[in-house]
Amino acid sequence: MTIGVKEVKLERTAADQIFLPAILEGLVTTARHFFRNTFGKGQPGIDTIRYGEPDVRTEDYYPDRYRGVHRLMYREDGTVRCVACMCCSTVCPAKCIYIEAEDRHDDEEKAPRLFVIDELKCVVCGLCVEACPCDAIRMDTKTHMTAVETREEAVLSKIDLLKRGAPSVAVQGGLGPDYRKLQPDRDPRFPGA
Amino acid sequence: MIDGQEVTVRKGTNVLEAAKLLGKDISHFCYHPGLSIAASCRQCLVEIEKAPKLTPSCQAIVADGMVVHTDSPRVQEARRQMLEFTLKNHPVDCPICDKAGECILQRHYMDHDHRLSRVDVPKVRKAKHKDIGREIVLDQERCILCSRCVRFCEEVPKTAELGMMFRGDREILDIDDNRRLDNPYSLNVVDICPVGALTSKDFRFKIRAWELHATATTCNGCATGCAIELHHKDTRAYRIVPRLDPDVNSYWMCDAGRMTYKELDPDLRIHHARVDGETAPLAEAIAEAARRLRGKRTAVVYSAVETTEANLALAEVAKVLDATEFLARRPEGEVDDLLQDADKNPNLRGARRAAPDASDHMDQLALEIAGAAYEAVVFLGGLAPLSDVARQRLSSLASVCITDRRSELSDACAIVLPAASWAEVVGSYVNRQNRLRVLRPAFPPLADRRHPADLLHHLAVALGATDVPDARAHARALAEAYESDELRALVDAAEDVRPPLLRWAHMRG
Numbered sequence: 001m002t003i004g005v006k007e008v009k010l011e012r013t014a015a016d017q018i019f020l021p022a023i024l025e026g027l028v029t030t031a032r033h034f035f036r037n038t039f040g041k042g043q044p045g046i047d048t049i050r051y052g053e054p055d056v057r058t059e060d061y062y063p064d065r066y067r068g069v070h071r072l073m074y075r076e077d078g079t080v081r082c083v084a085c086m087c088c089s090t091v092c093p094a095k096c097i098y099i100e101a102e103d104r105h106d107d108e109e110k111a112p113r114l115f116v117i118d119e120l121k122c123v124v125c126g127l128c129v130e131a132c133p134c135d136a137i138r139m140d141t142k143t144h145m146t147a148v149e150t151r152e153e154a155v156l157s158k159i160d161l162l163k164r165g166a167p168s169v170a171v172q173g174g175l176g177p178d179y180r181k182l183q184p185d186r187d188p189r190f191p192g193a
Numbered sequence: 194m195i196d197g198q199e200v201t202v203r204k205g206t207n208v209l210e211a212a213k214l215l216g217k218d219i220s221h222f223c224y225h226p227g228l229s230i231a232a233s234c235r236q237c238l239v240e241i242e243k244a245p246k247l248t249p250s251c252q253a254i255v256a257d258g259m260v261v262h263t264d265s266p267r268v269q270e271a272r273r274q275m276l277e278f279t280l281k282n283h284p285v286d287c288p289i290c291d292k293a294g295e296c297i298l299q300r301h302y303m304d305h306d307h308r309l310s311r312v313d314v315p316k317v318r319k320a321k322h323k324d325i326g327r328e329i330v331l332d333q334e335r336c337i338l339c340s341r342c343v344r345f346c347e348e349v350p351k352t353a354e355l356g357m358m359f360r361g362d363r364e365i366l367d368i369d370d371n372r373r374l375d376n377p378y379s380l381n382v383v384d385i386c387p388v389g390a391l392t393s394k395d396f397r398f399k400i401r402a403w404e405l406h407a408t409a410t411t412c413n414g415c416a417t418g419c420a421i422e423l424h425h426k427d428t429r430a431y432r433i434v435p436r437l438d439p440d441v442n443s444y445w446m447c448d449a450g451r452m453t454y455k456e457l458d459p460d461l462r463i464h465h466a467r468v469d470g471e472t473a474p475l476a477e478a479i480a481e482a483a484r485r486l487r488g489k490r491t492a493v494v495y496s497a498v499e500t501t502e503a504n505l506a507l508a509e510v511a512k513v514l515d516a517t518e519f520l521a522r523r524p525e526g527e528v529d530d531l532l533q534d535a536d537k538n539p540n541l542r543g544a545r546r547a548a549p550d551a552s553d554h555m556d557q558l559a560l561e562i563a564g565a566a567y568e569a570v571v572f573l574g575g576l577a578p579l580s581d582v583a584r585q586r587l588s589s590l591a592s593v594c595i596t597d598r599r600s601e602l603s604d605a606c607a608i609v610l611p612a613a614s615w616a617e618v619v620g621s622y623v624n625r626q627n628r629l630r631v632l633r634p635a636f637p638p639l640a641d642r643r644h645p646a647d648l649l650h651h652l653a654v655a656l657g658a659t660d661v662p663d664a665r666a667h668a669r670a671l672a673e674a675y676e677s678d679e680l681r682a683l684v685d686a687a688e689d690v691r692p693p694l695l696r697w698a699h700m701r702g
Contacts, residue, residue, distance in 0.1 A: 085288035086401045101398040109322055110289040110398055133288050 059142045067126045068141040070117050070156070071164035079104075080158065081168055082136035084112040088128035096121035097128060115158040119145045135170035137161075195261045208250035208261055209237055217263055220272060220301045222279070222387045223339035224251035227444040228348060234279070234339050236301065238271045239263045247271050269305070276306045282317045282362055283388070284334045292389030294402035295695060298337065317362050326354075326374030328394055328448055329382065333365045336390035342366065342382040349445060350376040350531065366390065377533060380448045384434055395452070396432050408635035408692040409436055411622055413498065413615050414450035415526070416536040418624030421446060423454065423616055424695060428636045430454040430616060441628065447533050449526075456614075461598045463611040464640035469588075475610070475641040479648070482608045483655030485591035489568035491516035492558060495551050496574035498523065499645060500620030500632060501543030502667040503595075503612075506649035507573050508547045513658045517567070518551035519558045520544055521577040534625055542623035559583040562590070569593075573645065575600030593652075595645050610652075612645040613638035619664070619683050620644075621671055629675035633683060635692060 015021045062068075073081045084101035102113035122145075128137050141164050148154045195212050202211045209219050210226070222234035230251050238247040242260040247268065250261070262268060279298065287293040319333035340357060343366070347353045354374045358367050368374060374382070383393045405424040412419040412433065420438035424431050433454045435446035466478035473481070493511045495504050497520060511518055522544075528535035538544075544551075552558075555578055561567060562583040569591035575598065579587075584605040594606035597614040617638040622630040638644075646664035653661045662670070665684055672680040 083289045084398070085293070086404070087288070090401070090403065103398055107321065108289075 058144075062142045064140070066142055067124050067129075067139040068143045069119065069139070069145050069164065070122075070128070070161055071138055071141050071166075072115065072158065072161040073136050073138060073165050073168035074162060076167055076169065079108070080111060080115075080136065080162060080165075081134050082112050082115060082132075083108070083110045083134055084115075085110075085133060087131040087133060088137055091127045091131040093125060093127065094121045094123045096123075112158060115161065117156045117161065119154045119156060120151060135168045196263055202255055206255050208239060208241075208248075208253045208255055208259075211255050212239075212250065212261070212263055219250050219263055220305060221251060222297060222301075222337060223341060225341050225344075225385055225444075228341060228344045228385075231340050231344065234337070235275050236272060236279070238268060238275070240265050240268050272301075272305045273308075276301055277308075277311075279337050280306070280310070281312060282334070283337065284316065286335070290332075290335065290389035291392045291397060292335075292386070292402070296389060297387035319365055325368045326379055328380050329374050330392050330394055330397065331366065331368075332390050332392070333367070335388050336366045337388055338364055338366065339387055340366075341385045341387070342391055345382055345385055346374075346376070349381070350378045352376045355382075377447050377449065377527065377529065378445060378531065380451055381435070381445050385444075393432070400426060400431050402695055405431060405695040406635070406692045407695045408616070408633050410616070410633045410635065411539070411630040412446060412450045412453065413539040413622070414447070414453045414537065416534040416538060416541060416625040417442065417532050418539055418622050418628070418630035419446040419450060419532060420630075421450070423635050425616070425635050425692075428459060428639060430457040430635070441624065441626070441630075442532055445532065447531075449533065456598065457616050462614070462642075463596065463599060463603065463609060464642065466611055466641055467609040469607055475643070478608060478610060479651050479655055482591075482593045482610070483652060485608070486514060486569050486571070486593065486652075487656060489514075489591055490566070491569040491571065491591075492561070492567045493518055493571045494558065494573060494577050495520045495544045495548045496572075496576050497521065497538035497541040497544045498576055499540065499544070499574050500615070500618065501540060501546060501623060501671055502618075502620050502664050503573055503645035503649065504540075504544045504547035505667045505671075506646035506653070506661075506664065507571070509653045509658065509661045510571060510649050510656065511548075513653055513656045514569075514571075516571070518548050519555070519577075520548060520551040520553040521555060521572075521574065522553060523576065536625065539624070539630070540622040542625075542627060543621070546623065555579070562586050572596070572602060572606065573649075575602045577602055579605075595648055597642070597645075610648045611640065611642045612648060613642045617642070618644045619668055619680075620646075621668065621675075621677070621680055623675075629671065629677045629680060631677065631679045631683060633692075 075081055084099050086099055089097040089099050096118040098114065098116045099112050100114040101110055103109065104111045126139055129139050145154065195215055195217065198215050200211050200215055202214065209221060209224060212219050219237045219239065221237040223231045224237060232249040232252040235249060237250045239250040240262040241248050241253060287299065293299065321332050321334055323331045323333065325331045338357065343355045343357060346355050354368055354372050355366060358365055380393055382391045404426050406426065408423045410421060410423050412421045419442035420436040421433050422436050423433055433451045435442060435444060437444055465472045466475045467473065468478050468481050491514045493507055493516045495507055495518065522541060523537040525535045526537045527533050559580045562570065563580065563586055570587065572594040575594060575596040579602065584601065587605045588607055592606040593608045593610065594603045595610045595612050596603045597612045603609050615632055616635045618632060618634055620632040624630050644664040646667055650661055650663040668680060668684045672684060
């Protein structure tokens with residue numbers, strides 16, 4: 001096979017050459033969306049999400065498993081669910097979680113004295129949520145980390161994380177003694193149990 | 194014959210230890226090589242041919258022609274079922290348990306059971322975080338009733354504070370209402386507890402076990418020189434646990450020795466050299482020290498707490514300066530016939546080896562400094578107890594202090610050189626049995642801190658001495674003198690070996 005040169009003639013019409021029809025076509029599309037979204041009643045599958053506007057709730061658009069800014073859950077009595085087991089800080093690939101434990105001097109025994117997440121270091125992988133044995137840390141806030149002016153503002157303390165939190169009534173250690181009634185087919189290895 | 198492999202052992206060895214020789218780790222809770230045998234946990238069951246039923250291997254003494262199966266389906270099933278019984282009332286509160294990560298119950302569950310719980314009735318509740326002694330917190334729910342701690346208290350310190358009470362699933366480990374677990378060896382029960390039932394107040398909630406690195410080194414609490422493991426993360430030490438050394442401390446160590454890690458606190462340390470209260474670069478500080486010391490009437494003070502290498506290096510300096518020699522030591526303390534020695538200096542014999550003629554009359558040194566008998570003093574370590582008058586005189590003398598942390602003495606001296614601590618150097622002590630005890634570096638000395646023997650080596654060189662050995666050469670000579678392969682290997686190692694994470698180190702307990 002020989003290597004040769006093949007000349008291709010580019011066919012350009014006059015309309016292509018002056019560009020105006022294409023520009024007008026684009027303007028029509030833009031204008032159509034503009035009028036439909038501004039004056040129309042809106043529609044399913046809306047084309048523009050006005051993210052950042054106060055009346056827009058990202059919760060309505062984002063899927064349930066979207067990983068947003070962390071939050072810490074609390075018990076019914078208002079204390080933090082975290083028991084400072086360090087599972088999340090151990091598994092964190094970015095090492096962005098810093099915890100110091102303290103003694104609660106009650107039956108729950110252990111709690112975090114410090115619980116700090118550096119959201120700038122966080123890679124939003126969600127492993128901390130997977131590792132948590134107490135349903136204490138969650139990333140289900142569906143909010144992005146907002147822009148900050150200084151780095152310190154992106155380092156969230158226990159108080160910041162609890163403000164986003166909510167009471168969790170998850171039973172420590174799973175579903176508890178009634179698990180068989182709650183989930184009859186839980187473990188195929190114990191069929192008769 | 195164990196699992197088809199033939200093994201010959203000393204008379205009286207049990208099957209469990211014989212299997213260990215073959216590298217087979219038979220799971221067990223209640224057996225501990227340093228204690229008597231209870232055979233109560235039944236976790237180490239093995240199949241012995243011609244025996245009618247499964248036999249606990251900790252209790253079965255090896256006999257001629259015995260054929261043992263440690264891994265047959267029958268044995269595996271028995272172990273799994275025993276483990277299920279053990280876990281029946283265990284609270285599984287691993288997230289708040291200090292033992293998590295080094296827990297034998299966790300390990301056996303992963304190895305032998307690894308199934309979901311079938312318990313659908315409430316577990317039996319017992320007392321949690323019960324304060325039973327100066328150093329110990331008891332959690333009766335977590336206890337799996339192996340009785341190791343009970344046997345320890347009966348057999349090693351012979352105080353027998355702990356006991357088992359009640360029967361069946363109400364059985365608990367407890368202590369008399371009017372007694373406390375306050376014997377000087379109480380923290381050993383934390384180490385031998387296979388679960389987190391007995392935990393240390395000092396270590397409680399400080400750090401998780403899997404974050405720690407373990408360095409095998411030597412305790413500097415007294416002249417016994419127990420073999421220890423220093424557990425640390427980065428440059429902060431968190432606890433000390435004993436390491437097996439049959440000739441010195443067996444499996445145990447005293448509570449006082451465990452607390453010596455506190456002197457490694459980074460906040461107390463000296464990081465940079467100081468000349469007349471001002472921070473100075475190390476090289477300049479050494480040159481300045483040499484300039485001030487040259488040709489003066491000098492006293493040098495050896496330390497029975499520092500390594501033999503550092504004392505030998507000070508001897509070189511003393512030779513150059515033709516100095517009068519003194520030896521500083523810690524006062525005598527608690528003594529018993531188990532491990533604690535009245536002599537609280539880890540290295541009195543090593544210091545004596547470096548300076549056989551040094552006087553240990555500190556009062557005399559204080560008087561002579563106060564009376565201006567010396568123009569210069571060199572202190573190794575911040576130990577020497579001096580009177581206030583003598584200490585005030587020091588700042589006007591050419592006084593040099595080589596120490597790893599701040600003390601009254603280092604504050605009083607004109608020149609302070611920052612030394613590495615016992616957790617940062619390759620060094621050695623000579624203990625009360627005249628054995629060489631080796632120090633391994635757990636973490637590298639940061640900032641300007643150096644091996645004290647190296648600082649003294651540089652000082653001797655700056656004073657004009659030639660051919661003085663450095664720390665490594667001293668250590669090599671000591672390794673030859675005491676025929677210590679351990680120290681020789683450490684000195685000859687090309688680079689510092691990073692200590693292993695505890696979770697990869699040999700399982701404790």
